[in-house]
Ligand SMILES: Nc1nc2c(ncn2[C@@H]2O[C@H](COP(=O)(O)OP(=O)(O)OP(=O)(O)O)[C@@H](O)[C@H]2O)c(=O)[nH]1
Ligand SMILES: [K+]
C-alpha cells in the first residue's frame with residue numbers, strides 16, 4: 457500500500473457533496489469528509505453524534521446564526537442554542553482511518569427534496585465545510601493510501617458501467633486484480649535488479665556466464681508477459697468505452713429503416729427520396745452485452761448539393777472511424793451486385809462463418825476493423841453469395857443480423873483470463889516498461905542493465921501511483937462525478 461500522508465490530510469478542509477443523483481428521489485445522501493466532520497455532526501445533531509458505523513435517526517438542526525431561517529421551535533428541548541429543524545435523517549459516522557477517504561467521514565441520508573438538500577448544504581457551509589470538487593473524495597482516499605490509482609479508475613468505471621460485462625471488468629480492477637498483477641511484476645523486477653547489482657562488483661573477465669544468461673532469459677520472459685498483456689488490452693479498452701458501428705451504403709438502400717429496426721424506435725427519418733439522411737444520427741444499443749453507438753449516415757453518392765455533399769463527407773469519416781461498418785446494398789437496385797456498391801470499404805473476401813469481411817482487421821480502432829456486407833430488400837431480390845440478405849421492411853433475417861453484430865461486439869471486446877489493461881494510460885506504461893526490459897536484455901554492462909530495469913520499475917510505479925504522479929492526478933480524478 458501507499459504510505460499514509462497525515463500532514464496532507466490534516467491540512468485539508470472538510471468537504472461535502474451529494475453522493476446520490478439529482479433527479480426526483482426519496483433519499484439524498486450527503487457525504488462529508490475531513491478533520492472537522494465529528495464537530496460538525498455534534499453541532500447538527502444537537503450534541504448526540506451516533507456511535508461509529510451505525511445508522512441512527514437524528515433531528516438535524518441549523519447552527520444558530522447560520523441564516524437558515526428563524527427558529528421554528530425555539531428551545532424545543534435542545535437547549536438555548538438549538539437552531540431550526542432542517543430534516544430528520546439517518547446519520548452515519550465513520551471515524552478515520554477506517555473510512556472511504558481514510559479521514560473522519562459521515563453520511564447524512566436526507567429526504568431528497570431540493571429545499572432539504574439546500575438547507576443542509578447551507579448549514580454545512582456555515583459550519584466551515586466546503587462543497588467537494590469532482591472526484592475529491594476518491595482523491596483523498598488515494599492520498600491516504602486507501603486505494604491505488606488503478607483501483608480508483610476501477611471505481612470510476614464501476615460508476616459508469618452500463619452492461620454486466622463492463623461491471624465485471626470494472627469490479628475486477630477496483631478489487632485490485634490489475635494492481636496485484638503489476639505489483640507481482642515489480643517484485644520480479646526487484647529480484648532481477650538485485651541480481652544485476654550483484655554482478656556489478658565482478659571484473660569483466662570474472663562475470664559468471666550462467667548467471668548472466670539466466671538473468672537475460674528472465675528479463676525476456678517478463679517482457680514477453682507484458683507484450684501479451686498489451687495484446688489482451690485492446691478488447692478490454694473497447695469494452696470500457698463501448699463500440700462504434702456505422703451503417704453506410706448508397707442512397708435509399710434502407711439504412712435508416714434498418715437503424716430504426718435495430719434500435720427499436722423511430723429514430724431516423726425514412727422516405728422514398730434518395731438523400732433523406734444528411735446529418736449522421738447516433739443511437740445507443742447493447743449488443744452482446746457491449747454498449748454500441750450505431751450511427752446512421754447519408755447515402756454515399758456524388759452530388760452537387762453542398763449540404764448533401766457534407767453529409768457524404770461525414771458518412772465516410774464515420775465509416776473510417778468505426779469498429780464495424782455495416783455496408784448496406786440496395787437489393788432493389790439491379791446494379792447493386794458485389795463490387796458495384798459505392799463506398800463503405802473494400803469488397804474483400806467474406807468469412808464463410810460470420811459473413812464478416814475481415815480484410816484490414818488489425819484489432820485497432822483506426823480504420824474499419826470489419827465490414828459486414830448486408831443485402832437489404834431481400835423481399836424484392838435474394839442476396840448474392842457472400843452477402844447477408846435482410847429485409848428491413850418485413851424484418852426477415854434482422855434477428856440473424858443482430859446475432860452476427862452481437863458476436864462481433866463480443867469478439868472485439870474479448871480479453872483473456874488475466875486482468876487486462878483498460879486505458880491508454882496503462883497501455884503506454886506497460887509498453888514503456890516492456891521497451892526498457894528489451895534494453896535491459898541487450899545491455900552487456902551490469903550498470904546499464906540495472907538502470908534499464910529501474911526505468912521499467914518506474915513505469916510500473918506510475919501506473920499504480922506509487923511514484924511521480926502529481927501531474928497525473930488531475931487527469932484521473934477530474935473525470936469522476938461530484939460526490940465520489
Ligand atoms: N421493399 C423494401 N423496401 C425497403 C426496405 N427497407 C427500406 N425500404 C424502403 O426504401 C426506401 C428508402 O429507405 P430509407 O431507410 O430512407 O433508406 P436510406 O438508405 O436511409 O436512404 P437515404 O437516407 O436517402 O440514403 C423507403 O421507401 C423504405 O420504406 C426493404 O427491406 N424492402
Ligand atoms: K431515403
Ligand SMILES: [Mg+2]
Pocket residue numbers: 711712713724725726732733752753754755
Ligand atoms: Mg437514411
